[in-house]
Amino acid sequence: MNSRVPFFILVTALVFAGLSSIYYRHAEMGVPLTAGEQIDIWQIEAEIEFIGKDAPVNAKFTLPKDPNFDLVDEFTASPAYGVHVIRDEQNSEVVWSKRQVKGKQTLYYQASYKLALNPVDEPIAKELPEAEMLSKPHQRSAQELLNEAYDKSGNRKFLILQVLNLLNSDNQNVALLLSKYSKTEIFVQLMTMAKVPAMMVRGLVLEDSRRNQQLIPLLKVYVNNQWQMFDVEAGKFSKELPILVWQQDTPSLLDVTGGKNSKVSFSISHSTQSALREANSSATKGDVFDFGLYHLPIEEQNLFKGILLLPIGALVVVLLRVIIGLKCSGTFMPILIATSFIQTELVTGVVGFLVIVSAGLIIRSYLSHLNLLLVSRISAVVILVIGIIVLFTVIAFRMGLTEVLSITFFPMIIMAWTIERMSILWEEEGGKEVLIQGSGSLIVAVIAYLMMDNPLIRHWAFNFLGVHLLIMAAVLLMGQYTGYRLLELRRFKPMAED
Amino acid sequence: MFNFANPFKLRERGIMGMNQRNFSYIGRYNDRSLYPNVDDKLKTKNLALEHNVAVPDLIGIVRYQHDVKQVFDILNQHNGFCIKPAKGSGGKGILVILQTDDNGYKKASGEYVSHDEVIRHISNILAGLFSLGGAADVAVIEALIEFDPIFEGLSHEGVPDIRLIVFQGYPMMAMLRLATHASDGKANLHQGAVGVGIDIATGKAKRAVQYDCPIEIHPDTGKSLTEVEINNWQRLLTLAAGCYEMSGLKYLGADIVLDKQKGPLVLELNARPGLAIQIANGMGMLPRLKQIEALNHRRGASIAARVEYAQTHFNN
Numbered sequence: 001m002n003s004r005v006p007f008f009i010l011v012t013a014l015v016f017a018g019l020s021s022i023y024y025r026h027a028e029m030g031v032p033l034t035a036g037e038q039i040d041i042w043q044i045e046a047e048i049e050f051i052g053k054d055a056p057v058n059a060k061f062t063l064p065k066d067p068n069f070d071l072v073d074e075f076t077a078s079p080a081y082g083v084h085v086i087r088d089e090q091n092s093e094v095v096w097s098k099r100q101v102k103g104k105q106t107l108y109y110q111a112s113y114k115l116a117l118n119p120v121d122e123p124i125a126k127e128l129p130e131a132e133m134l135s136k137p138h139q140r141s142a143q144e145l146l147n148e149a150y151d152k153s154g155n156r157k158f159l160i161l162q163v164l165n166l167l168n169s170d171n172q173n174v175a176l177l178l179s180k181y182s183k184t185e186i187f188v189q190l191m192t193m194a195k196v197p198a199m200m201v202r203g204l205v206l207e208d209s210r211r212n213q214q215l216i217p218l219l220k221v222y223v224n225n226q227w228q229m230f231d232v233e234a235g236k237f238s239k240e241l242p243i244l245v246w247q248q249d250t251p252s253l254l255d256v257t258g259g260k261n262s263k264v265s266f267s268i269s270h271s272t273q274s275a276l277r278e279a280n281s282s283a284t285k286g287d288v289f290d291f292g293l294y295h296l297p298i299e300e301q302n303l304f305k306g307i308l309l310l311p312i313g314a315l316v317v318v319l320l321r322v323i324i325g326l327k328c329s330g331t332f333m334p335i336l337i338a339t340s341f342i343q344t345e346l347v348t349g350v351v352g353f354l355v356i357v358s359a360g361l362i363i364r365s366y367l368s369h370l371n372l373l374l375v376s377r378i379s380a381v382v383i384l385v386i387g388i389i390v391l392f393t394v395i396a397f398r399m400g401l402t403e404v405l406s407i408t409f410f411p412m413i414i415m416a417w418t419i420e421r422m423s424i425l426w427e428e429e430g431g432k433e434v435l436i437q438g439s440g441s442l443i444v445a446v447i448a449y450l451m452m453d454n455p456l457i458r459h460w461a462f463n464f465l466g467v468h469l470l471i472m473a474a475v476l477l478m479g480q481y482t483g484y485r486l487l488e489l490r491r492f493k494p495m496a497e498d
Numbered sequence: 499m500f501n502f503a504n505p506f507k508l509r510e511r512g513i514m515g516m517n518q519r520n521f522s523y524i525g526r527y528n529d530r531s532l533y534p535n536v537d538d539k540l541k542t543k544n545l546a547l548e549h550n551v552a553v554p555d556l557i558g559i560v561r562y563q564h565d566v567k568q569v570f571d572i573l574n575q576h577n578g579f580c581i582k583p584a585k586g587s588g589g590k591g592i593l594v595i596l597q598t599d600d601n602g603y604k605k606a607s608g609e610y611v612s613h614d615e616v617i618r619h620i621s622n623i624l625a626g627l628f629s630l631g632g633a634a635d636v637a638v639i640e641a642l643i644e645f646d647p648i649f650e651g652l653s654h655e656g657v658p659d660i661r662l663i664v665f666q667g668y669p670m671m672a673m674l675r676l677a678t679h680a681s682d683g684k685a686n687l688h689q690g691a692v693g694v695g696i697d698i699a700t701g702k703a704k705r706a707v708q709y710d711c712p713i714e715i716h717p718d719t720g721k722s723l724t725e726v727e728i729n730n731w732q733r734l735l736t737l738a739a740g741c742y743e744m745s746g747l748k749y750l751g752a753d754i755v756l757d758k759q760k761g762p763l764v765l766e767l768n769a770r771p772g773l774a775i776q777i778a779n780g781m782g783m784l785p786r787l788k789q790i791e792a793l794n795h796r797r798g799a800s801i802a803a804r805v806e807y808a809q810t811h812f813n814n
Contacts, residue, residue, distance in 0.1 A: 373563075373621060374622070374625030374627050375625065424627065428590055430689075479521075480521060481521075482517050482518035482521050482522055483505065483515065483518070484508060484515040484517070485515060486502070488515050488516060489502040489503045489504075489508070490501055490502055490503070492503055492513050493503040493710075494710055494711060494777065495511060495513050495776065495777060495780070495782070496503035496511065
């Protein structure tokens with residue numbers, strides 16, 4: 001059985017390649033697993049205002065660098081300003097500049113964000129910064145607060161909650177500290193003293209249809225091996241609304257030279273977008289490992305949407321013939337019938353198929369008396385099938401049955417061969433065999449249709465080409481299946497008895 | 499309706515399924531390039547003559563459409579004959595004429611066919627109606643077989659034949675196929691013909707089935723089926739075993755008829771013999787196939803040795 005080893009290596013390789021391609025398309029490129037999946041998009045507009053002092057202006061506006069969000073697109077609106085968006089290791093900012101500015105100026109920066117597919121957690125600094133010493137009374141109060149919180153908590157998470165509780169209570173130490181520092185500052189100080197990685201950040205609460213928003217101070221604390229956001233003023237982990245961290249380790253949000261009275265306000269709006277479209281539009285930015293078909297012209301895409309369903313049909317045929325043992329006339333004829341069912345809808349399709357085939361069989365039985373050569377007889381049947389389709393279409397249209405018009409989608413040549421084969425089968429093996437093989441073909445066609453018409457399967461067949469490698473592996477494996485077919489278990493039933 | 503056998507029980511009894519036959523035997527043992535040896539009856543016939551394998555006499559060949567009319571020059575010299583497509587499959591397209599008289603050509607069923615119908619039949623053969631894939635074909639005309647009187651009353655209309663499975667040259671299972679009224683004179687079991695399992699050692703009937711169910715008597719003639727004994731059995735086995743050398747196929751089905759005068763004749767060979775023989779014999783083929791596979795084939799046993807081996811080992 002040496003020859004089986006390369007075979008199984010091949011099958012395993014196909015399965016592996018298929019699965020990794022599916023994983024890559026889903027996890028790395030964000031192609032959704034279901035067709036209608038939507039993703040959240042937040043559009044944030046920052047409005048920057050200042051009064052020009054009749055001097056050259058440089059307005060530097062910090063942009064967010066939040067690993068939990070991906071930038072979808074951005075643009076700026078600013079009449080007659082030179083604009084530079086700078087994104088490098090340290091900085092992420094937009095700079096507007098203009099030689100001579102006077103009077104009230106308004107600049108806009110607009111960006112759309114979506115939740116990141118693979119949020120990368122920032123690593124914590126190897127060495128935590130030493131806590132800054134406060135003035136003596138404050139330092140003592142802070143130490144007492146921390147001790148109290150430490151005693152009343154079992155782990156880091158509860159320590160943090162305890163500190164938050166204390167900060168919002170009318171504790172004397174808190175009152176003393178608040179006289180000089182903000183709650184957030186006290187919190188960071190206490191965390192640093194307790195050797196808990198913590199930092200102060202400023203973020204934007206992403207809530208739909210909000211205008212004139214400001215960044216709010218937040219705390220980022222490292223708990224349970226991940227960074228968590230704290231709203232100290234509210235005294236809780238902030239979970240309900242997503243928060244876009246805008247400022248972190250950056251000194252100022254807006255820095256205007258040559259202007260005064262500068263201010264920033266944000267407005268936010270939320271929308272949803274097809275996850276599939278979003279994934280593909282970001283993929284077009286050029287990806288070596290992208291074998292998606294969305295770069296092709298629409299016409300070719302539609303062609304492939306049909307073609308890529310055929311492997312599904314082939315899989316159904318292999319399953320039904322090798323595992324079940326169903327008889328059907330013509331190996332892949334049922335798939336072609338199934339593809340036309342997609343155009344005609346199931347009921348119209350099945351009825352149309354039955355009508356065309358039975359009408360064809362009746363007329364074909366006359367043709368067999370004419371003693372024709374095979375090729376001309378088949379040609380006659382082809383013309384006959386076209387005639388039947390034309391006739392039914394015209395009659396149906398007169399009667400107002402517009403759904404019948406779709407029977408023109410049937411593949412004429414295939415129908416002609418089906419009629420020819422069935423007719424010979426009838427003459428040789430009798431009507432019963434025609435019924436068996438005919439209904440076998442129809443069952444295969446209907447099952448193949450149901451599979452090929454399933455939106456999920458269509459989505460997978462077109463968007464995850466790895467699926468076809470899996471089908472290939474399955475078909476190869478079934479090609480070596482030597483077990484009984486399901487219908488053989490019935491056939492050989494008497495052999496298992498006595 | 500949902501009356502299924504336990505697959506493990508079938509496996510235990512050595513029943514071979516279609517997938518296993520296709521993959522483990524036909525696919526593995528039958529070289530594709532040898533298929534024409536059996537799929538083309540004309541080629542089979544020539545090979546048989548080379549290897550001294552007895553076959554029915556060839557009385558004529560029609561190769562081209564314009565020759566069709568001249569076929570009557572040949573047909574009129576014979577009272578009964580049989581027209582077959584050279585590349586037909588599953589017994590399709592075979593026209594058996596028992597005798598020619600004033601009414602036309604009398605078929606086995608007693609019906610008459612006209613002159614024109616014979617021409618149409620040959621045209622159909624030439625156009626490839628009965629051949630695999632519809633390829634153009636040749637019509638072969640053979641002498642009629644006068645079947646052995648031991649089959650009197652055992653077959654309705656059609657010619658009874660004996661199907662033997664020959665694996666690597668060893669005849670390993672046999673069945674007598676008898677046409678019935680239900681099978682319309684055809685010898686295919688799924689169409690209602692009777693299958694009689696034959697003991698390889700003795701040539702005696704073991705049991706008979708119709709539609710996969712055991713029966714005792716022929717449904718049309720009422721003659722007992724379990725008392726059938728085929729004479730000249732060893733000669734028949736020898737003929738079947740020789741088909742291995744002749745065709746080169748390691749897994750093949752040989753259809754043999756018994757002619758009153760000429761004895762056993764190979765009617766046709768089949769590279770994809772069906773599985774119904776297991777039902778007729780009431781036993782699976784796998785144990786015997788495995789037994790033959792386990793033999794040392796390097797030295798190539800003679801036909802006589804193989805027949806002897808089969809008769810001593812396959813005796814139940």
